[in-house]
Amino acid sequence: MNITCSLRLLAVALACAGILSCSGPGEKVFRKGTVLMDTMVTVTVVAASEEKAGAAIEKAFGVIAHLDGLLSAFSEQSEVSLVNRSAGIAPVKVSAETLELTAMALDVAEKTDGAFDITIGAESVLWDFVTKRRPDDAVIRERLGLVNYRLVRIDKKQSTVFLPKKGMRIDLGAVAKGYAADKAVEELKRQGLAAGLVAVAGDIRGYGRKPDRSGWSVGIRNPRMTGRDDEIMAVLELRDRAVSTSGDYERYFILDGKRYHHILDPGTGYPAAGCRSVSVVAPMGAGADAFSTAVFVLGPEKGMAVLEMAGLEGVIVDKDGRVRATPGLRDRIAFQGNN
Numbered sequence: 383m384n385i386t387c388s389l390r391l392l393a394v395a396l397a398c399a400g401i402l403s404c405s406g407p408g409e410k411v412f413r414k415g416t417v418l419m420d421t422m423v424t425v426t427v428v429a430a431s432e433e434k435a436g437a438a439i440e441k442a443f444g445v446i447a448h449l450d451g452l453l454s455a456f457s458e459q460s461e462v463s464l465v466n467r468s469a470g471i472a473p474v475k476v477s478a479e480t481l482e483l484t485a486m487a488l489d490v491a492e493k494t495d496g497a498f499d500i501t502i503g504a505e506s507v508l509w510d511f512v513t514k515r516r517p518d519d520a521v522i523r524e525r526l527g528l529v530n531y532r533l534v535r536i537d538k539k540q541s542t543v544f545l546p547k548k549g550m551r552i553d554l555g556a557v558a559k560g561y562a563a564d565k566a567v568e569e570l571k572r573q574g575l576a577a578g579l580v581a582v583a584g585d586i587r588g589y590g591r592k593p594d595r596s597g598w599s600v601g602i603r604n605p606r607m608t609g610r611d612d613e614i615m616a617v618l619e620l621r622d623r624a625v626s627t628s629g630d631y632e633r634y635f636i637l638d639g640k641r642y643h644h645i646l647d648p649g650t651g652y653p654a655a656g657c658r659s660v661s662v663v664a665p666m667g668a669g670a671d672a673f674s675t676a677v678f679v680l681g682p683e684k685g686m687a688v689l690e691m692a693g694l695e696g697v698i699v700d701k702d703g704r705v706r707a708t709p710g711l712r713d714r715i716a717f718q719g720n721n
């Protein structure tokens with residue numbers, strides 16, 4: 383992330399620190415934001431005092447920062463980078479968290495026929511959406527042989543991950559934020575807070591009820607805003623669930639009239655073309671995060687089928703702007719405007 387972007391996020395973070403609203407006797411809603419995992423993290427909790435809320439939120443931020451240190455593909459010191467540097471050489475001993483998330487990611491790859499594939503790292507590292515770097519077609523083609531989740535070897539007893547081919551890379555960018563939201567929620571619960579909402583950019587996990595007994599309202603962004611009023615496409619009430627949105631508008635550039643974005647089709651190495659955005663509702667953040675990316679790659683038809691098979695709910699905006707929602711979500715989501 384570039385510095386201007388970091389500063390802008392930091393400014394937003396500082397602006398949204400403090401008490402959000404008061405409702406009900408005793409318990410209040412508190413919110414604090416900061417920049418972690420190269421993005422905006424906001425934690426909202428229900429607590430009896432600002433001190434209790436503040437301390438718990440700081441602990442939750444600490445959990446997310448720790449996970450970023452393990453999972454980031456950008457930091458040389460992370461476990462993921464170590465696994466990638468050791469590709470074709472040796473298995474790497476990793477933490478329980480990195481092992482758990484890698485295993486979970488391979489499971490989703492299996493369930494989505496490889497539309498979700500963390501070995502996309504060999505291709506994703508070629509793209510730069512800040513400097514607008516589009517890799518050479520020949521290099522993209524060459525590296526496709528390094529993209530295959532079935533080759534990843536996990537040893538649960540030894541807690542190791544091994545990439546058998548030199549040049550293979552794993553990229554947990556499509557699951558790390560949802561997983562971090564899960565772990566932050568675990569920490570809030572450990573701190574004794576009865577309700578909270580953790581948002582790591584578009585990966586959001588909520589639990590418990592607000593003091594007025596309602597669930598958490600979460601806005602789903604319109605992938606093609608034309609003005610300020612259409613920023614939010616739909617509002618969802620989240621009760622003990624996670625929602626994750628993957629879109630082609632977060633990290634992208636336009637070159638010769640064509641949009642290039644960060645969700646890649648592991649079959650081709652190029653951005654997936656079937657959707658503008660996909661939101662998935664699941665019990666856990668990691669699952670919602672992985673499946674929102676997977677469904678994006680699969681496109682609307684196959685994506686809806688996979689959601690149904692996995693027993694998950696979701697909303698898909700396809701490449702032409704058509705919106706589809708799974709039956710279970712239709713009553714729980716309020717669409718704004720014309721969508």
Ligand code: ADP
Nearest residue numbers: 497498499500502555556628632644645646675
């Ligand atoms: P965001 O990072 O905006 O929340 P996603 O959760 O969809 O969006 O993750 C996109 C990131 O995941 C990319 O930046 C890349 O690091 C990685 N990625 C891209 N395509 C795939 C894929 N097909 N399977 C797994 N990971 C992917």
Ligand code: MG
Nearest residue numbers: 556671672675
């Ligand atoms: Mg994702």
